[in-house]
Amino acid sequence: MTERIQNLLSLIRSGKHHIYRHKISYRPVEELARCNMPDEERSAERLREVLEAQEPIILPGQRILFLRTAENLPDIFTETEWEKIYKSNFIHEHSRVCNICPNYEKTIRRGLLAEKERCAQAKNGASPSEIRWLNCVEKSIDAILNFAERYRQKALELGMAEEAAILKRVPAYGASTFREALQFFRILHFTLWCEGEYQNTLGRFDQYMFPYLEKDLAAGRLNEEEAFELLEEFFLTFNLDNDLYPGIQQGDNGQSLMLGGVIPGSGGKDGFNLLSDMCLQASGELLVIDPKINLRVSSRTPLSVYEKGTRLTKAGLGFPQYSNDDVVIEGLVKKGYRREDAENYTVAACWEFIIPEYGMEIPNIGAVNFPELINRTISEHLEESRSYEEFYHFFTEALNHNCAEINDNIQSIYMVPAPFMSLLMADCIENRRDISFGNRYNNFGYHGVGISSAVDSLAVVKKCIFTEKSLTKQQALSIVRGDADSALLARLRYEEPKFGDGDAWVNDIAVTLCHDFAKATENLRNIRGGCVRAGTGSAMFYLWYAEHVGSMLSGHCKGEAFSANYAPELFVRNKGPLSVISSLTAPDFTEVANGGPLTMEFHSSVFRDEDGTEKVARLVYQFIRHGGLQLQLNSVNRKTLLEAQRDPDSYRNLIVRIWGWSAYFVELDREFQDHVIARQEFQV
Amino acid sequence: MEKGIIFDIKEFTVHDGDGIRTTVFLKGCPLRCLWCHNPEGLRTERQLMITRNGCLSCGKCLLPCSHPECQGLGRCxxxxxxxxVKAVGEEVDATELAxxxxxxxxxxxxxxTVSGGEPTMQPAFLLELLDGLGSVDTAIETCGYTAPDIFRRAAEKVQMLYLDIKHMDSAVHQKLTGVPNEPIQRNLEMLMRGNIPYTVRVPLIPGLNDNAENLSRLAEKLSGSRLPPKVEFLPYNPFTEAKYQMAQMPFSLSHIDGNQYHPVIPEEPYRRYGVCWRIL
Incomplete structure (x- = not known):
C-alpha cells in the first residue's frame, strides 16, 4: 500500500472527514405538495437540491473526488401524502428503488451529454407525461454536470490541474482512461445515493472496467502498480460516506462487487482477469467493509482462483462470498431468464441473484418462517396424523398457503420514482418509463428462514414419533407449547440427528423441503407479472423471527436465534465441515436459486500457513463441484471477539460477516455480536 | 470383521497429510507423554469427558439412572x-468404518489419516481398516512403539507415515513418556532404509526436549535416510490442560506457558545433514 493510500485510509478510519458534513434545511416538502408536483419531478427536484447543497471538498491526497457533505436527504412526500400512499399500496422497506444493479459502464462510455441527447431523441413521439419524465432525467443530468463543474473549479483553485482536466472530460464526455472511468463511476454511484436509492450494488466490476485498464496498460499510460493504487483509492471511496447509508446495521449497505464468472455468450468461458485478481488483493490489503467482494466460480474454475479467494478469506473480512455459476445460471434459466442474462448475473446487496440493468427484481420481498410453520403444523395436525407422510402433507399445505398469502398481500406496490437510476438501467429511456415501474425482470424472492431448524424438527417427527415411537405426540405438543421438561428438550437437542451430520435420510428431508418450497412458489405470479423465487437466505429474520417462535422438536429453545441464512442450528456441533458440506449441498439449488449462502466459520489458525489456505480452497471447490449454491467463509477467532466485546476501543477495525455483508464488530448491536460468537467454529 | 475402539473422527484436519483429510483417532496408547494433548486417547476403556465451561452445577448428571450406556461411568x-457430559470410546467395526x-x-x-492414541495398539483393526480403505489416500501417525512386524505391515499399506520422535536419549525418553525409545528407533531405522514416504514429527516441549543437542542428534540420525528426510516440529499446545480437566485427569505441565513459546531450531545441523524441516 502506498503512503498516499495509507494516509487516506487512516483519515477515513478516523472519521475526520465528517467535519465537512452539515445537516441541510431543504425546501419544506409541503411546498412540493402544495403545487401538486408529480412524483418523478419531486425526485429530480430533490436530487438537484441535494447536489446543490453539496460542498466540493477535496481531502488531502485524494485523486478520485466527490465526498458527501450534505448529511441528510430531503423528504419527497408529506406525512399526509405518505399515509395515503401506505393505505393503497404495498411498500417495500423504504419505498425507494433499491437492491438492483445499474449498468454504469454504458454511461461511463457515452458521457452524460450523449445520455442527454438519448433522452432528447426519446421524446420523439412521446406523450406529454413521458416527456415530463424524460425532462426529469435531463434535469438530473444537468444537476450532476453543474456539481461536477463546481468540483472542477475547486480542483483548479487548489492547483490540482490533473483532476480538473479529468473533470473537464467526465462526466460530460465518455471516459477514455481507467482513471477517468473510476472517477465517472464515483460520480454516478454518489448520485444514486443522493437521489435516495439504496443498496446500490456495483455488479460485475472486473468485467466492465477491465477494457479501460487493459487499454491503459497496453498504451503504457499506467503500469500495474499505479493501477493498483488507483483501484485502492477507488475502493476507499465506498467507505467515505457509508455510515450515512440506510441499513439494518451499519455495513448493511449493499455495495456488493462481483468478480469472475462466465462471460455471457462465450460458451462458458470464465471471465476472471487481472482486474479480478487486483480487486481481491486490494480488498485484502485495505481491510475495510466496502466494497463487499463476491466471486463467481464453477466446477471448471481452476484451483488457483479458489486459492486467491481463500487468501482473501484469510484476511478475515468474510470476503469473498462464492456463487456457483453451474447452479445459479441453470436456476435462473428455469425461472424464465434468458440465458445470456442469467450468465451475466450478479448479487444484490447480500446474496440474492439479480440481473444487471434488466432486473427490477425485489429478491427480498418476503420471508417464509419455516420454524413457525413446523410448530403450527405440530400444534394443529400432529395428533390426527397417522404417519410421517400425513404429517408432512399438512406441513406442505401450510407452506403453500403461506407462500400464496405473502403474494396476495402484495396487491399494489409503490416505489418512489428514480429518474436518474432509470438512466442507468436498460430500455428505460427508450421505453420512457421509470425503473420504479419495473423492467424486463420483475421477479420477487422469498427468503427461507430457519430451514435447518425445520429439517431437524421433521427428523424428530419421523424418527422419534413415527418410527421409533420414543417420543409421544403429547410430549411433542408439550415442547411446542413450552411446558416440556428440560431433560426432554436437551435429549432432542443433543442426541437426535441433525442436518449437517451427513446422514442421508436427514439430508433427504432437506431435499424434499427445498423442492416443496420451490413448488409452493412455482405457480405464483406477482402483481408485476413476475415469478416468485424461493431461496435459502434469512437476512435479519434469523433474529427477528426467533422472538416469536416457541421451542421446537429440534431442541431449539424459545427465543433462541436461528442460524443465519442456510447453516446448521447454532447449538449443533456437527461432525465437521465435510459432513456439513455433504449435507447442505444435497438439495437441488437450481430450484431454490433466489440466493442464500451456507455460512461456515473457520478458526483463524486454519489459515496460518499455505497448507491450510490450499486445503480451504479445495474444500470450496468441492462445495461447488457438489452443487452448493453459495458459500461464505469466515476466518474468526472467538477469543478475539470476546476481547473486542470487553474492550471495543482496541478493536475498532475488527471486521466480521453478518448475514450477507460485513461490518465492524464493535459497531454492531449486542445481539448481532453474540450471534457471531455463538456460531460453530471449525478448528484445525 | 475386526472391532476397534476409537475416540474421535475429525474432519478437515489441516496438518495430517495431503489435500482434504479426515483423521480417525484410535483409543489406547503405550506411551504416557507428559504433554499428551489427547489424554482421552491414552486408555482403551470408554471414559467420561465433561465440558466444564457452561456447566450449571445443577447436579442432574449425578443422579442415578438406568441407561445401560451410563453404567460404570458415574454420571448420566x-x-x-x-x-x-459425554463418553468417549466407541466400538466400531473396521470394515464398516472403512x-x-x-x-x-x-x-x-x-x-x-489414522492417528490416536496409538493406532498400532489395535493392529488387527488398523490393518483391516487400511485394507478396507482400498484406493483412498491414507496415512498413519504413530509413536512407533510397536513390534517391527506390525509397524512394517501398517507402513506398507499407507501413502505417508508420520512417526513421532519425542527424544533421542532413551533414558530421558523413559522419563518423559514412560517407555524407552529403542523400539521406536528400530522402526525409524526401518523407515530410513526403505521406500515408504515418511515424515518425522517432534513435539517441542519447552525445557523438556527442545534443546539443541537433542534436535541435532535427530538431524544426524536422519542423515542416513534413503528417502530425503523431513521433520515437522509441533510447538507445545497451550490448550492441552483443558482436555485433562474434561477427562478428569491430572496434568503435570501446568507450569508451562505455551502462549509465549518461540522454539529455536538448530538450523546448522539440519542444513549439514540435508534434513528439511518446518514448524507447524
Missing amino acids: LHACPRGL SRLAEQAEFFESGV
Whole structure:
C-alpha cells in the first residue's frame, strides 16, 4: 500500500472527514405538495437540491473526488401524502428503488451529454407525461454536470490541474482512461445515493472496467502498480460516506462487487482477469467493509482462483462470498431468464441473484418462517396424523398457503420514482418509463428462514414419533407449547440427528423441503407479472423471527436465534465441515436459486500457513463441484471477539460477516455480536 | 470383521497429510507423554469427558439412572441440560468404518489419516481398516512403539507415515513418556532404509526436549535416510490442560506457558545433514 493510500485510509478510519458534513434545511416538502408536483419531478427536484447543497471538498491526497457533505436527504412526500400512499399500496422497506444493479459502464462510455441527447431523441413521439419524465432525467443530468463543474473549479483553485482536466472530460464526455472511468463511476454511484436509492450494488466490476485498464496498460499510460493504487483509492471511496447509508446495521449497505464468472455468450468461458485478481488483493490489503467482494466460480474454475479467494478469506473480512455459476445460471434459466442474462448475473446487496440493468427484481420481498410453520403444523395436525407422510402433507399445505398469502398481500406496490437510476438501467429511456415501474425482470424472492431448524424438527417427527415411537405426540405438543421438561428438550437437542451430520435420510428431508418450497412458489405470479423465487437466505429474520417462535422438536429453545441464512442450528456441533458440506449441498439449488449462502466459520489458525489456505480452497471447490449454491467463509477467532466485546476501543477495525455483508464488530448491536460468537467454529 | 475402539473422527484436519483429510483417532496408547494433548486417547476403556465451561452445577448428571450406556461411568450421559457430559470410546467395526470413510473420501476426493492414541495398539483393526480403505489416500501417525512386524505391515499399506520422535536419549525418553525409545528407533531405522514416504514429527516441549543437542542428534540420525528426510516440529499446545480437566485427569505441565513459546531450531545441523524441516 502506498503512503498516499495509507494516509487516506487512516483519515477515513478516523472519521475526520465528517467535519465537512452539515445537516441541510431543504425546501419544506409541503411546498412540493402544495403545487401538486408529480412524483418523478419531486425526485429530480430533490436530487438537484441535494447536489446543490453539496460542498466540493477535496481531502488531502485524494485523486478520485466527490465526498458527501450534505448529511441528510430531503423528504419527497408529506406525512399526509405518505399515509395515503401506505393505505393503497404495498411498500417495500423504504419505498425507494433499491437492491438492483445499474449498468454504469454504458454511461461511463457515452458521457452524460450523449445520455442527454438519448433522452432528447426519446421524446420523439412521446406523450406529454413521458416527456415530463424524460425532462426529469435531463434535469438530473444537468444537476450532476453543474456539481461536477463546481468540483472542477475547486480542483483548479487548489492547483490540482490533473483532476480538473479529468473533470473537464467526465462526466460530460465518455471516459477514455481507467482513471477517468473510476472517477465517472464515483460520480454516478454518489448520485444514486443522493437521489435516495439504496443498496446500490456495483455488479460485475472486473468485467466492465477491465477494457479501460487493459487499454491503459497496453498504451503504457499506467503500469500495474499505479493501477493498483488507483483501484485502492477507488475502493476507499465506498467507505467515505457509508455510515450515512440506510441499513439494518451499519455495513448493511449493499455495495456488493462481483468478480469472475462466465462471460455471457462465450460458451462458458470464465471471465476472471487481472482486474479480478487486483480487486481481491486490494480488498485484502485495505481491510475495510466496502466494497463487499463476491466471486463467481464453477466446477471448471481452476484451483488457483479458489486459492486467491481463500487468501482473501484469510484476511478475515468474510470476503469473498462464492456463487456457483453451474447452479445459479441453470436456476435462473428455469425461472424464465434468458440465458445470456442469467450468465451475466450478479448479487444484490447480500446474496440474492439479480440481473444487471434488466432486473427490477425485489429478491427480498418476503420471508417464509419455516420454524413457525413446523410448530403450527405440530400444534394443529400432529395428533390426527397417522404417519410421517400425513404429517408432512399438512406441513406442505401450510407452506403453500403461506407462500400464496405473502403474494396476495402484495396487491399494489409503490416505489418512489428514480429518474436518474432509470438512466442507468436498460430500455428505460427508450421505453420512457421509470425503473420504479419495473423492467424486463420483475421477479420477487422469498427468503427461507430457519430451514435447518425445520429439517431437524421433521427428523424428530419421523424418527422419534413415527418410527421409533420414543417420543409421544403429547410430549411433542408439550415442547411446542413450552411446558416440556428440560431433560426432554436437551435429549432432542443433543442426541437426535441433525442436518449437517451427513446422514442421508436427514439430508433427504432437506431435499424434499427445498423442492416443496420451490413448488409452493412455482405457480405464483406477482402483481408485476413476475415469478416468485424461493431461496435459502434469512437476512435479519434469523433474529427477528426467533422472538416469536416457541421451542421446537429440534431442541431449539424459545427465543433462541436461528442460524443465519442456510447453516446448521447454532447449538449443533456437527461432525465437521465435510459432513456439513455433504449435507447442505444435497438439495437441488437450481430450484431454490433466489440466493442464500451456507455460512461456515473457520478458526483463524486454519489459515496460518499455505497448507491450510490450499486445503480451504479445495474444500470450496468441492462445495461447488457438489452443487452448493453459495458459500461464505469466515476466518474468526472467538477469543478475539470476546476481547473486542470487553474492550471495543482496541478493536475498532475488527471486521466480521453478518448475514450477507460485513461490518465492524464493535459497531454492531449486542445481539448481532453474540450471534457471531455463538456460531460453530471449525478448528484445525 | 475386526472391532476397534476409537475416540474421535475429525474432519478437515489441516496438518495430517495431503489435500482434504479426515483423521480417525484410535483409543489406547503405550506411551504416557507428559504433554499428551489427547489424554482421552491414552486408555482403551470408554471414559467420561465433561465440558466444564457452561456447566450449571445443577447436579442432574449425578443422579442415578438406568441407561445401560451410563453404567460404570458415574454420571448420566443424558441428563445435562447443556449437553456437556459425554463418553468417549466407541466400538466400531473396521470394515464398516472403512466403508463410511471411503464414501466420504470419494465425495471430497480426500484422504484418511489414522492417528490416536496409538493406532498400532489395535493392529488387527488398523490393518483391516487400511485394507478396507482400498484406493483412498491414507496415512498413519504413530509413536512407533510397536513390534517391527506390525509397524512394517501398517507402513506398507499407507501413502505417508508420520512417526513421532519425542527424544533421542532413551533414558530421558523413559522419563518423559514412560517407555524407552529403542523400539521406536528400530522402526525409524526401518523407515530410513526403505521406500515408504515418511515424515518425522517432534513435539517441542519447552525445557523438556527442545534443546539443541537433542534436535541435532535427530538431524544426524536422519542423515542416513534413503528417502530425503523431513521433520515437522509441533510447538507445545497451550490448550492441552483443558482436555485433562474434561477427562478428569491430572496434568503435570501446568507450569508451562505455551502462549509465549518461540522454539529455536538448530538450523546448522539440519542444513549439514540435508534434513528439511518446518514448524507447524
